[in-house]
Amino acid sequence: xxxxxxxxxxxxxxxxxxxxxxxxxxxxxxxxxxxxxxxxxxxxxxxxxxxxxxxxxxxxxxxxxxxxxxxxxxxxxxxxxxxxxxxxxxxxxxxxxxxxxxxxxxxxxxxxxxxxxxxxxxxxxxxxxxxxxxxxxxxxxxxxxxxxxxxxxxxxxxxxxxxxxxxxxxxxxxxxxxxxxxxxxxxxxxx
Numbered sequence: 001x002x003x004x005x006x007x008x009x010x011x012x013x014x015x016x017x018x019x020x021x022x023x024x025x026x027x028x029x030x031x032x033x034x035x036x037x038x039x040x041x042x043x044x045x046x047x048x049x050x051x052x053x054x055x056x057x058x059x060x061x062x063x064x065x066x067x068x069x070x071x072x073x074x075x076x077x078x079x080x081x082x083x084x085x086x087x088x089x090x091x092x093x094x095x096x097x098x099x100x101x102x103x104x105x106x107x108x109x110x111x112x113x114x115x116x117x118x119x120x121x122x123x124x125x126x127x128x129x130x131x132x133x134x135x136x137x138x139x140x141x142x143x144x145x146x147x148x149x150x151x152x153x154x155x156x157x158x159x160x161x162x163x164x165x166x167x168x169x170x171x172x173x174x175x176x177x178x179x180x181x182x183x184x185x186x187x188x189x190x191x
Contacts, residue, residue: 046116089147140172
């Protein structure tokens with residue numbers, strides 16, 4: 001990851017611990033700055049990554065007709081840029097291939113690359129749709145994210161069962177009937 005400064009993160013975490021009145025050198029906290037730096041290296045590994053490139057080379061279709069591809073229940077995690085607290089959820093992605101398809105395992109990679117940076121769910125949903133539309137040459141894309149935000153569940157209103165759903169549609173899937181059909185197909189897999 002370019003720009004990742006482990007030493008600065010460790011120093012900043014030690015300063016935060018001191019600022020809340022803790023002793024950053026006490027046995028239980030002595031390794032915390034290093035642990036937080038490890039976590040941040042993972043949480044923010046998507047900073048500067050071209051998410052569309054995660055799709056790889058699309059595979060040309062052998063027939064002229066393409067049907068909808070849906071990948072449901074893709075687990076993701078991100079970090080809210082407002083509070084630096086995690087949000088966890090599932091993504092559902094539908095796309096209408098143009099002249100080619102992408103590997104199904106590539107779609108979670110796009111989501112991971114975009115989620116692994118300071119984010120807000122609304123922007124993350126839009127970025128996933130854009131990356132798949134552009135990277136796959138898709139004729140239509142629908143992205144639905146359903147996530148639980150620690151900034152809502154653990155502080156403030158403390159709504160522990162609350163989730164947030166965001167939707168982004170592109171191309172053919174902006175048409176209401178097509179979008180409704182996909183939403184029904186996505187929802188039919190929810191237990």
